[in-house]
Amino acid sequence: MRTFKMGGIHPKENKLSAGKKAEIALIPTQAIIPLGHYLGAPSTALVAKGDLVKVGQMIGQASGFVSANVHSSVSGKVLKIDDYIDASGYKRPAVFIDVDGDEWLETIDRTNEIKRECMLSAAEIIKKIISAGIVGLGGATFPTHIKLLIPDGKKANVLVINGIECEPYLTCDHQLMLEKGEEILVGVSILMKAINVTRAIVGVENNKKDAISNLQKLAKSFSGIEIAPLQIKYPQGSEKQLVEATTGRQIPSGSLPLEVGAVVQNVATAYAVYEAVQKNKPLFERIITITGKSMMQQSNFWVRLGTPLANVVNQAGGIPDDTGKIVAGGPMMGRSLSTLEVAVAKGTAGVLFIPTFESARKKMQNCIRCAKCVTNCPMGLEPYLLMKQSENTMWTEMEINRVMDCIECGCCSFTCPSNRPLLDHIRFGKMTVGKIIRSRKNP
Amino acid sequence: MNLILISLLTLLIVGALSAIILFFVSKKFEVFEDPRINVVEAALPLANCGACGFPGCRGFANACVKADTLENLICPVGGRPTMEKVAAILGKTAPEVSPLIAVVRCGGTCELRPRSNQYDGVSSCAIAHNLYGGETGCSWGCLGLGDCVVSCKFDAIYINPETLLPEVDEEKCTSCGACVKACPKLIIELRKKGPASHRIFVNCINEDKGAVSKKACSVSCIGCSKCSKECAFDAITIKNNLAYIDSEKCTLCGKCVDVCPTTAIVEINK
Numbered sequence A: 001m002r003t004f005k006m007g008g009i010h011p012k013e014n015k016l017s018a019g020k021k022a023e024i025a026l027i028p029t030q031a032i033i034p035l036g037h038y039l040g041a042p043s044t045a046l047v048a049k050g051d052l053v054k055v056g057q058m059i060g061q062a063s064g065f066v067s068a069n070v071h072s073s074v075s076g077k078v079l080k081i082d083d084y085i086d087a088s089g090y091k092r093p094a095v096f097i098d099v100d101g102d103e104w105l106e107t108i109d110r111t112n113e114i115k116r117e118c119m120l121s122a123a124e125i126i127k128k129i130i131s132a133g134i135v136g137l138g139g140a141t142f143p144t145h146i147k148l149l150i151p152d153g154k155k156a157n158v159l160v161i162n163g164i165e166c167e168p169y170l171t172c173d174h175q176l177m178l179e180k181g182e183e184i185l186v187g188v189s190i191l192m193k194a195i196n197v198t199r200a201i202v203g204v205e206n207n208k209k210d211a212i213s214n215l216q217k218l219a220k221s222f223s224g225i226e227i228a229p230l231q232i233k234y235p236q237g238s239e240k241q242l243v244e245a246t247t248g249r250q251i252p253s254g255s256l257p258l259e260v261g262a263v264v265q266n267v268a269t270a271y272a273v274y275e276a277v278q279k280n281k282p283l284f285e286r287i288i289t290i291t292g293k294s295m296m297q298q299s300n301f302w303v304r305l306g307t308p309l310a311n312v313v314n315q316a317g318g319i320p321d322d323t324g325k326i327v328a329g330g331p332m333m334g335r336s337l338s339t340l341e342v343a344v345a346k347g348t349a350g351v352l353f354i355p356t357f358e359s360a361r362k363k364m365q366n367c368i369r370c371a372k373c374v375t376n377c378p379m380g381l382e383p384y385l386l387m388k389q390s391e392n393t394m395w396t397e398m399e400i401n402r403v404m405d406c407i408e409c410g411c412c413s414f415t416c417p418s419n420r421p422l423l424d425h426i427r428f429g430k431m432t433v434g435k436i437i438r439s440r441k442n443p
Numbered sequence B: 001m002n003l004i005l006i007s008l009l010t011l012l013i014v015g016a017l018s019a020i021i022l023f024f025v026s027k028k029f030e031v032f033e034d035p036r037i038n039v040v041e042a043a044l045p046l047a048n049c050g051a052c053g054f055p056g057c058r059g060f061a062n063a064c065v066k067a068d069t070l071e072n073l074i075c076p077v078g079g080r081p082t083m084e085k086v087a088a089i090l091g092k093t094a095p096e097v098s099p100l101i102a103v104v105r106c107g108g109t110c111e112l113r114p115r116s117n118q119y120d121g122v123s124s125c126a127i128a129h130n131l132y133g134g135e136t137g138c139s140w141g142c143l144g145l146g147d148c149v150v151s152c153k154f155d156a157i158y159i160n161p162e163t164l165l166p167e168v169d170e171e172k173c174t175s176c177g178a179c180v181k182a183c184p185k186l187i188i189e190l191r192k193k194g195p196a197s198h199r200i201f202v203n204c205i206n207e208d209k210g211a212v213s214k215k216a217c218s219v220s221c222i223g224c225s226k227c228s229k230e231c232a233f234d235a236i237t238i239k240n241n242l243a244y245i246d247s248e249k250c251t252l253c254g255k256c257v258d259v260c261p262t263t264a265i266v267e268i269n270k
Helices: A122-131 A144-148 A172-179 A181-195 A209-219 A239-247 A267-279 A309-315 A372-376 A383-391 A395-400 A411-415 A422-441 B002-028 B035-043 B056-066 B079-090 B125-131 B147-151 B178-182 B210-216 B226-230 B255-259
Strands: A030-034 A058-061 A076-085 A091-099 A158-163 A200-205 A225-230 A262-266 A285-292 A299-304 A323-328 A350-355 B100-104 B157-159 B166-168 B188-192 B199-202 B236-239 B242-245 B265-268
Touching (some): A122 A181, A144 A181, A144 A262, A158 A239, A158 A267, A172 A181, A172 A267, A172 A285, A181 A200, A181 A225, A200 A239, A262 A267, A372 A411, A383 A395, A383 A422, A395 A422, B035 B056, B056 B079, B100 B199, B147 B178, B178 B188, B199 B242, B255 B265
Parallel strands (some): A200 A225
Antiparallel strands (some): A030 A091, A323 A350, B199 B265, B236 B242
């Protein structure tokens, strides 16, 4: 079985919620729909205070190229458009909607019937994706249409679909592949049409055997879609590692996958594309995992975007008593939450409750030059060196040592026997070097 | 014996030749350096902090000697006495400087600003700021991880263990501005020291709406504009729910201190 060559680690999988059927989360009494995404410019609000909105109605218009439309996930009355304090403690603009009933836009096809035929042209497909506000649902929330609009002079010849879910604990993509396998594959063939390729590879890690066999069975009736079971290794879900694992092509430093003719999309994105193109349903719902070792029940949920996380967590059984840390996303790359009064956003893959005995950081010790971080870095960097340079503000040297190639996967910090906070320092250095590079480009 | 003699002679000749060449080269390429630069440099504090904007004290001395007037050339560390010495050496007049001091504009102590979460990452304000708003509901306030303390070359700023906020030692602070640059939240400001260190300032930089900031911290500025109405000298401006006192216009009358409902305006060394 294939995988990527350099580095990588094997954290304990802990996929506790695997195979749990995704329940429908309750619709909240008030939805807070953020107008900004993690990546790109926030969209401009199209509604005003007091307006009545329906489910699926566009309430935020993309305000630039790297930006996406925002749709209402509930029906009701707009309470206000105001800043709300998100999990990081900073203000973001959001639309607050008081929910009243559940009235959908008439254009949305709510039947469960699977529509396989798509007669639209590539340009029409992309137009629909733009209007549905689809962003990469793997976590980075990069607007999907940008990846599909291939610049002149470049040509894609393979579509790589990311069904890896290499983060421990998370099972939302896994569950989606089990429950909506056919829809995903229709979405994949629509995406293939949009970028005009005849071959697609769906990479799935081998710890999801049921999903692999499900997709393989379904893929027989689709032309050009190959399901590739891959060896289990973190961070295989990263774009560059995935392209190498599935196609054997290595992406040069500082380039995008398109450089080697590949376009990467997540399975959840493919599903969202299916719904947008075939069912006229914009992106206002996603599947998230609520899990943790001390949780009474492990669960996956279909959640309307904008639902406060606290609501979903309550439905899943509440916060366990011994919780030391609450993480949005997986344990490797997720971010700690300071409050649960945060709305589910397009990029929220799950909530993880880490018990106290696992949550505290261990005491940092001196670097013993064992080079474990170097061996395990999937990008071939020298994390121990970058950390030292970041501490000593040696930005030029960091740039020479290719800090911008860091994918912030956390393999270095995970593997360090001296518990050194390598990634914390490298991430800070990467941010600073990035600023320097940008200021050099447009002074 | 012969061998030793030959080698000694060779060395001698090579040495002598090199000396002659070096002598002429040094004459030919001699760089004239104003001897006053050394004298001026000796009069400076020699902290090499870079607060003057030049690379170290020698760079500043060089600039002082070359400049026609000493205007805009101020050593913030030495202040007026040092500049007078420099002026005496160079026969120029020293510029007027009003002494400045670093002011930490956050009053959110542990009791007044309740903690809502716990940060256990790397002890660096810059890194924590990059991650999130901080351990309290106020995303503007001091993180208390001490980047300013690390940046200070004069040992003039320290974290008070009771309040967990940085405090400036008025005797030691030279207003070099290193802490101002180090603080990622832009809390520290260089302000006029005032007569006998008597000064009034808004001890908060929270730009949230009044209700939000008040909830997070009981001594935050809520932007009620009572102070700006009270001020007879137009020294107080309200912008983004936050008052700011212009130290140039402030006459230290203290009226704003009395009207502030949240005690966010602080008067010290009255």
